[in-house]
Amino acid sequence: MTPERKERLLAVLNKRQPELTVVLENVADPHNISAVMRTCDAVGIQDIYILNTRIPLHKKWSAKASSSAEKWLTVHQFTDAKECFTEIRKRFNKVYTTHLASDSKDLYELNLTESVALVFGNEHSGVTEEILQYTDGNFIIPQVGIIKSLNISVACAVSLYEAFRQKHLAGHYDTPRLQGEQLQKLTSEWELNIDQ
């Protein structure tokens, strides 16, 4: 690997944001998952959780794809909700869902500079009731139109870029957030990615 390439990888790793993640619960369409992954990469999210309790695990995500954002993300797959959120709670302080409820907060009221996981549910049925017990609250993306439904990849992008905006203002992109062992492990993995 050339020094320039290594430098570029390190530059991206130094913008990664270990305090932010996305959980996709029973999201069915691989195109949506793929679009979400691109947005995760774009705002510096490294870890993404895919929880499938009602639909089969996506085969496509079980093996490394050769040319996609996924190659540069750490994808955690679960089929058990409790197990999934136990893992998430070890690393993130807050968990918010996009469940529509009367007590939902507005996206723009959330403090996304905290350590936070954002959960997006199935395209048709949204997040399941089952997982609400593991979460801290709901948020909605404000809408003033007739249709009142945004595609999941759009909803996720709007949420993640609001996080980007807040974190950027808070200086989270100014100094590396990944440290020590985690940074070393990813650097090794990424070097292998490039060589492949």
Added chain:
Amino acid sequence: MTPERKERLLAVLNKRQPELTVVLENVADPHNISAVMRTCDAVGIQDIYILNTRIPLHKKWSAKASSSAEKWLTVHQFTDAKECFTEIRKRFNKVYTTHLASDSKDLYELNLTESVALVFGNEHSGVTEEILQYTDGNFIIPQVGIIKSLNISVACAVSLYEAFRQKHLAGHYDTPRLQGEQLQKLTSEWELNIDQ
């Protein structure tokens, strides 16, 4: 039409934002156009411009679709760039493209509370050089990842929701922005939509 339905339509019309629009230049995939339209509706955009100089006009958008965001938008279609931007300049003060250039501004530096049109180009080739003469400048959505490319419907949603956020803070959703003849015309059209 019931009074409740009429009230609901009026409530949405009273959130419409005549100072904000989107121009899709040679965007090829109808799914992308459809997703953009849903986002437009969601943030209160009424008018959208579709300019096709290099690909045929989308047949799907030539006739009214029965159940989509498009039904609630005013779609302007053009095949001539000059004609298109002459119309746009009559109604909007600023025109920004998502063209990648060294002088591009950051999305978050733009004042989107102004009267503004945002231009998004073809999925593969971006906006054409030809239209840059009609615009005031370029902007980019900041990205810190490896991939450096966002789907157009995602890029558009991130931009429009930043406009939403700014306009919301500026009070643009607090009082009706559509007035007089324009409001009356749309009210009549929407009543017909509901009856169909």
